[in-house]
Amino acid sequence: MAGLPNAEVKRSRQTAPLLEEAVLSPAVEISLGALLRWCWLGIFPCYDVPDFKRQQQIRSELNFGQHSYPMVRRCCQSRRHRCCWLCCAAFGPMLAVIVTALYIFYTAYLPAVSRQHPALYDTNGSKIEAHGGQMIMHEGIAYWYGESRKSLSARGYPVGVNQGWTNEGVNCYVSRDMLSWESAGMVFRNTSIVLPEWQPGPYVIERPKVVYCNRTRTFVMWLHIDSFSYSYTYAGVATSASPLGPFVWKHALLPNGYKSYDIQIWREPGSDAAYLIRDTDGHAVTMLSRLTPDYTDVEPTVSSRLAGPCEGMAVFKDLPGDGAHYMVCSYATWYYPNAMQLHRKEGGLEGGEDWRFLGDIGDGLFARLSYNSQPTFVLPVVNASTGEFTPIYMGDNWNANGPGGVGNASYLWLPFERCPKSIFGSWACGLRWRLPWKEAWMPRQVEAGVDLMNWLY
Secondary structure: OOOOOHHHHHHHHHHOOEOOOOOOOHHHHHHHHHHHHHHHOOOOOOOOOOOHHHHHHHHHHOOOOOOOOHHHHHHHOEHHHHHHHHHHHHHHHHHHHHHHHHHHHHHHHHHHHOOOOOOOEOOOOOEOOOEEEEEEEEOOEEEEEEEOOOEEOOOOOOOOOOOOEEOOEEEEEEEOOOOOOEEEEEEEEHHHOOOOOOOOOOOEEEEEEEEEEOOOOEEEEEEEEEOOOOOOOEEEEEEEOOOOOOOEEEEEEOHHHOOOOOEEEEEOOOOOOEEEEEEEOOOOEEEEEEEOOOOOOEEEEEEEEEEOOOEEEEEEEOOOOOOOEEEEEEOOOOOOOOOEEEEEEOOOOOOOOOOEEEEEEOOOHHHHHOOOOEEEEEEEEEOOOOOOEEEEEEEEEOOOOOOOHHHHOEEEEEEOEEOOEOOOOOEOOOOOEEOOOOOOHHHHHHHHOOOOOOEOO
């Protein structure tokens, strides 16, 4: 707010009568004094006080440590200080907004981002450590690949980089019912990575994805390989003749010449066409490139792209419905949760219409944090009781604010639900799919022995 001109100040001092004295309670006096102090400190300048010594006197009178604010009385008892009233009137709502935001932060946001989802355990009673991973079904057996337990192998890196978290390699778990998981051990090790001497390890390993190549009868693993400062930005490739490994390092590359961060592998149902999906260009773009016939490189041309940021990509195809591809992903806030995006593409992954952003998915305030998780994979399950296609969201609960930090991460599994159509034929929720919150959904499936082995593709 602009100050009054000096002439106006002098004239108001000569003509404005003083109001009768008012009694202010200590609480009101302190509150107004605090507001006025912020005003006088320059946030909302009241009016021009040309005398520097007088400015200093006013500032000293507005000291937070005092329980008496003579300046408050003078401001509130004289019309010539009406600008201070305006200052307080302007700052009061702002203060209310700040207090409300702090209340929400401490009562809703912090508990939400600190909430740790139930851990899953293998048949030996050990906690399952398969983060940022993915599953494949091969010859009636489910294989779950993911990062081993993260540890702080390097310190001193800022939150916005990596904080120094890494892991020893990639674990594999095996199941014949999707409810009990047997550990197959570590199928790829950090020490297996071979990069030039000027890019030494240990390395950051993220988002391991495995796909089976029918042509070569080989299991191909793609993963993000990086330094703690995220300066390498490679996609790495390793291969194995068995789903249980060991996977042998093949090479690191920059697909289509672009940096690579979070990755996903998608194999088109009923086809040998497979695609590498990766976050690139400083999170500005997510690119899809078709893999070469042996799945160890990408074709020269980018198949499609969508605007970022879009991390933790996971894709499913609605074959019984509209036949479109859907992609869920997060925004880019490192290990801290944010809202989950839903994108849709018709006409195949090559050509057709562009990816279309449908909105952020989830119900309620907790959904604004993706229920304290980040996408990693979507299981294409067909509900055994209803026969309906029920894709299941797999997310990582990175636990950045919880006990043990990222090294104590767990998982979140939730079923997607189709949005009902309104009487006018439009989608009731606008996104075609919902992801409502269901408390401890996956542990309840384990207890009930629900069949999750019936995959659509």
